[in-house]
Amino acid sequence: MDIIYVLLPVALLLGGGFLAAFAWGASKGQYDDLETPAHRIFLPDQNEGER
Amino acid sequence: MPASSADEEFRYLDDPEFVRDYAHDNGREMRFYLEGVHCAACVWLTEKLPEFVACVESLTLSLASGVAIVRLREGGSFALAARELLRLGYRPHPVKQGDSDELQKKENRRHLIQLGVAGMVAGNIMLLAVSLYAGADGKLGDLFRWGSLVLFLPVLFYSALPFYRGAWGAIRKAQVSIDIPIVFGLWMGTGASVANLLAGSSHVYFDSISTLVFLLLATRYLLKKVNQHALSESQLMHFLAPSKARRLRPGQSSYEEVRSDALREGDVIQVLPGECLAADGDVISGCGHINRALLTGEPSPERVAQGSRVNAGTWNLESPLTVRVTASGAVTRLGKILSAMEQSLSSKAPIVSHLDRVGQAFVVAVLALSVLGFLIGLRESWNEAVNRALAVAIIVCPCTFALATPLAMSLAIRRAAKQGILVKGAELIERLSHVRSVFFDKTGTLTHGELTVSSWNERVPGALLALLALESRSAHPIAQAVMRHFGGVAKEGRVPEVSDFEERPGVGVSGKVDGVLYQVRGATSGGIGQRTGTQVAVFREGVLAGELTLSDRVREDSSAAIRSLNRQHIATYMLSGDQETAAHETARILHIEPKNVIAQASPERKGEVLRAHPHSLMVGDGANDAVALAQAYASVAVQGGMEMSIRAAGAYSSRPGIVPIAKLIVIARETMSVVRRNLFFAIVYNLVGIAAALSGHLNPLFAAVLMPISALTVFLSTMAGTRRLREVR
Numbered sequence: 001m002d003i004i005y006v007l008l009p010v011a012l013l014l015g016g017g018f019l020a021a022f023a024w025g026a027s028k029g030q031y032d033d034l035e036t037p038a039h040r041i042f043l044p045d046q047n048e049g050e051r
Numbered sequence: 052m053p054a055s056s057a058d059e060e061f062r063y064l065d066d067p068e069f070v071r072d073y074a075h076d077n078g079r080e081m082r083f084y085l086e087g088v089h090c091a092a093c094v095w096l097t098e099k100l101p102e103f104v105a106c107v108e109s110l111t112l113s114l115a116s117g118v119a120i121v122r123l124r125e126g127g128s129f130a131l132a133a134r135e136l137l138r139l140g141y142r143p144h145p146v147k148q149g150d151s152d153e154l155q156k157k158e159n160r161r162h163l164i165q166l167g168v169a170g171m172v173a174g175n176i177m178l179l180a181v182s183l184y185a186g187a188d189g190k191l192g193d194l195f196r197w198g199s200l201v202l203f204l205p206v207l208f209y210s211a212l213p214f215y216r217g218a219w220g221a222i223r224k225a226q227v228s229i230d231i232p233i234v235f236g237l238w239m240g241t242g243a244s245v246a247n248l249l250a251g252s253s254h255v256y257f258d259s260i261s262t263l264v265f266l267l268l269a270t271r272y273l274l275k276k277v278n279q280h281a282l283s284e285s286q287l288m289h290f291l292a293p294s295k296a297r298r299l300r301p302g303q304s305s306y307e308e309v310r311s312d313a314l315r316e317g318d319v320i321q322v323l324p325g326e327c328l329a330a331d332g333d334v335i336s337g338c339g340h341i342n343r344a345l346l347t348g349e350p351s352p353e354r355v356a357q358g359s360r361v362n363a364g365t366w367n368l369e370s371p372l373t374v375r376v377t378a379s380g381a382v383t384r385l386g387k388i389l390s391a392m393e394q395s396l397s398s399k400a401p402i403v404s405h406l407d408r409v410g411q412a413f414v415v416a417v418l419a420l421s422v423l424g425f426l427i428g429l430r431e432s433w434n435e436a437v438n439r440a441l442a443v444a445i446i447v448c449p450c451t452f453a454l455a456t457p458l459a460m461s462l463a464i465r466r467a468a469k470q471g472i473l474v475k476g477a478e479l480i481e482r483l484s485h486v487r488s489v490f491f492d493k494t495g496t497l498t499h500g501e502l503t504v505s506s507w508n509e510r511v512p513g514a515l516l517a518l519l520a521l522e523s524r525s526a527h528p529i530a531q532a533v534m535r536h537f538g539g540v541a542k543e544g545r546v547p548e549v550s551d552f553e554e555r556p557g558v559g560v561s562g563k564v565d566g567v568l569y570q571v572r573g574a575t576s577g578g579i580g581q582r583t584g585t586q587v588a589v590f591r592e593g594v595l596a597g598e599l600t601l602s603d604r605v606r607e608d609s610s611a612a613i614r615s616l617n618r619q620h621i622a623t624y625m626l627s628g629d630q631e632t633a634a635h636e637t638a639r640i641l642h643i644e645p646k647n648v649i650a651q652a653s654p655e656r657k658g659e660v661l662r663a664h665p666h667s668l669m670v671g672d673g674a675n676d677a678v679a680l681a682q683a684y685a686s687v688a689v690q691g692g693m694e695m696s697i698r699a700a701g702a703y704s705s706r707p708g709i710v711p712i713a714k715l716i717v718i719a720r721e722t723m724s725v726v727r728r729n730l731f732f733a734i735v736y737n738l739v740g741i742a743a744a745l746s747g748h749l750n751p752l753f754a755a756v757l758m759p760i761s762a763l764t765v766f767l768s769t770m771a772g773t774r775r776l777r778e779v780r
Contacts, residue, residue, distance in 0.1 A: 018171075022167045035114045036115070
């Protein structure tokens with residue numbers, strides 16, 4: 001079971017990575033409005049070319 | 052009301068000074084609150100604005116707040132964007148994003164990150180803890196235990212900061228707050244765990260306290276979001292005072308449209324009949340009457356002349372006034388009332404402030420009991436003393452006081468907002484749960500409020516023209532119906548001038564036409580004959596000159612709502628200023644008992660009736676009801692009525708009809724039952740827990756496991772209990 005001395009820190013590092021990504025997204029305001037984006041997935045795609 | 056041409060409206064949005072004040076990013080971005088946003092289709096439609104308006108780069112709408120961020124291209128015009136939005140069906144109101152909004156956003160993000168850290172740590176420590184529970188020992192056990200400590204540090208020094216801040220703030224003011232036992236328990240748990248760790252014992256509690264911190268943070272974050280979601284100040288203002296005013300161009304004699312907030316002391320504004328005043332000021336020319344019910348609660352119009360002081364939010368009744376501004380925006384009398392109301396929006400219901408006091412005593416008790424546990428345990432050993440003190444400090448849960456009740460109240464207010472009801476404070480929720488009888492105003496509340504003329508009988512020639520002359524001066528629903536019906540005659544220009552015009556709410560209007568006194572009065576049922584509908588009589592010098600009958604349509608959903616209320620054993624009454632026959636006819640359709648109908652009630656009489664019935668809810672609108680709404684135990688002002696009622700009532704329903712009111716009562720009752728259930732659970736749990744801890748039957752580890760479980764239970768119970776909303780059948 002000695003492998004756990006490697007696995008544990010690696011797993012925690014991975015978790016820490018995700019936490020850092022979350023903290024970055026939150027600080028950029030991606031979690032400010034959780035309601036509207038849920039509705040936006042139903043809206044038709046805006047074609048950039050057409051205007 | 053003067054018709055401002057479509058091009059005039061919103062012109063002030065492009066005023067450079069206004070843009071400097073309200074727009075961001077070099078005048079490219081501005082926020083607007085859009086009226087009528089309620090679903091995904093609104094998002095789709097409004098976000099398509101760039102396709103209709105070339106100068107708009109983008110529009111981003113937030114469904115929750117109804118606020119859209121409009122970004123312009125170079126040289127774009129906000130006025131153009133606003134006009135298009137109005138044409139799409141969403142009236143826009145520019146919103147100033149204050150510094151506090153930015154700060155609030157940053158604070159929310161910080162809390163979210165603290166919550167995220169606590170969650171990640173709690174989850175990972177739990178994984179290690181499960182291995183420890185399963186029997187990991189020796190070197191592996193040590194690794195996991197020390198690992199837990201290392202993982203715990205971010206929670207202790209970062210995620211728990213809000214609690215430290217709260218506790219320190221309270222201590223500095225020599226007050227007691229719920230944060231204190233939380234911090235106390237946190238550090239006691241940490242200290243005992245570290246001590247045990249160093250001593251080689253296996254009693255560590257990192258898993259429990261990290262989960263506890265996570266749950267507490269989660270609840271607080273949710274609570275804060277819900278509270279912020281409750282309607283914000285910018286929306287309140289729009290219900291009550293006009294956002295635009297007509298200002299005299301300095302040095303000229305023409306008027307320009309400006310935003311009310313942009314008015315400054317010394318500006319001269321013009322207020323036409325039927326308009327609401329946009330600022331406080333002195334009348335410099337014109338004389339007539341204004342309706343000050345919004346501020347004084349008095350429905351009878353007040354005479355004003357040159358030199359009179361007038362206020363924002365009051366209504367100019369019959370002649371144009373020119374006013375020199377003395378105060379505008381937040382410093383008007385109305386503005387001050389609103390900011391006071393802002394503070395009371397976060398005021399606590401009696402049960403919550405009561406709990407606050409209990410909570411404070413509670414905290415002291417916890418600390419005292421902890422010490423007691425320590426002393427009791429001392430009789431056996433130091434270890435036992437620490438264990439007992441720790442067990443007491445940890446097992447005692449302040450969750451109900453600190454979190455569950457405020458959460459339940461906030462959720463109730465949010466649920467009410469979803470029904471279109473703006474609730475001023477948690478106090479109304481508590482009162483609504485005790486309501487035993489509901490008093491409805493008739494016109495506009497139970498009925499559509501649109502009277503239509505059903506018959507006119509002229510007995511003396513000229514009575515019709517006199518009637519039109521008088522009614523054209525009034526804003527009363529009867530007057531509006533008359534003008535709608537006889538609009539053609541009025542346009543022909545044969546309507547004579549009136550002198551000595553007088554309007555008395557609840558009585559009628561009167562005035563002199565060509566020197567002859569005409570009076571328009573609601574007729575008593577005896578004089579004209581039994582006919583359904585509202586009857587109005589015109590008197591020429593005291594002699595009956597004409598009879599008018601008007602009728603009003605009952606709202607289709609009123610009946611169902613009344614039945615639903617009756618099924619919940621709530622008595623329903625009708626309070627109307629209208630005549631007996633009309634009132635009883637409506638009551639018959641709605642199945643309101645005849646003995647519960649009080650007709651021809653003056654504002655004072657309505658107030659009397661409400662005072663005589665404790666635990667009553669008054670639902671009404673119009674200047675007539677302002678007094679009654681203020682007198683009732685609980686009150687809700689209904690849409691379609693005059694905006695002044697909102698100040699006197701505990702809530703404002705923006706959707707027509709009384710069905711939302713019936714739903715509101717259900718919301719209030721369910722919320723209060725959840726609150727009481729939580730209270731009961733909390734008391735039982737704490738008593739049992741403390742007894743067990745003091746007597747040594749509870750070891751700190753077990754306490755540490757139970758604590759977050761109880762917090763979670765209370766939290767879930769609150770969320771689940773306030774989710775059920777039975778349909779009104």
